[in-house]
Amino acid sequence: MKRSTTLALRRAYRLMRRRHGHQNWWPGDTPFEVCVGAILTQNTSWRNVERAIARLKAAGVLDPVRMHALAEDQLAEHVRPAGYYRVKARRLRAFLGGLVESHGGRVDRWLEGPTIEVRRRLLDVPGIGPETADSILLYAGEHLSFVVDAYTRRIFARHGWAPPEAAYDDLQALCATALRDRPGAILLDYWRDYHAQLVRVGKDYCRPRAPRCAGCPLEPLL
DNA sequence: GCCCAGGTGGGTA
């Protein structure tokens, strides 16, 4: 990797953080809620996910055992506002199966172990791909697994830090290698907030077709 | 009406 890219990535965080402050991610009250949100937000705006989670809470089923007890079509009806609701109900049930049947619904136990092994277990769940797995690892667990998403890809491409067609694992490796300019003890918080900052910038400034991103905190790096 | 949103899996060549 080019040293200039490493330095740009580190400077990017200082710029974003200075502009927005710490983002305190992931939005969610419990690790379980983080997992549910991670599945529901697949290719979906967070606003719609919030509606779905609110409905789960209102129905009193935002709990591993109670949610697992629901029939798939009941669950689908609850998460309907999140879109792709039949697909997501199936994915949630696949996730809940392993969580409840093998670990008593305990997210902390389910996420126990070496990051690489837990990640592999997550990826074995149909409907959990790399981004969802890494979101769960990083935000519901305390695993150092950098999250790459559409915003990350777009921002990195626009700045020439990575080609637009770069593979997920390559982007993740790029970030994991470059972003170790913090003591180990606070690396987790750094990576959590780094991804949150990228989402913030992606939403507010880095629009898909906009020729320019006026006011973007990363403008000095263009 | 159109594009977009914090992806993933299945099918086909």
Add this chain to the structure above:
DNA sequence: TACCCACATGGG
């Protein structure tokens, strides 16, 4: 491997 497609609600 590389494309293509389905999946769906809600906002701008």
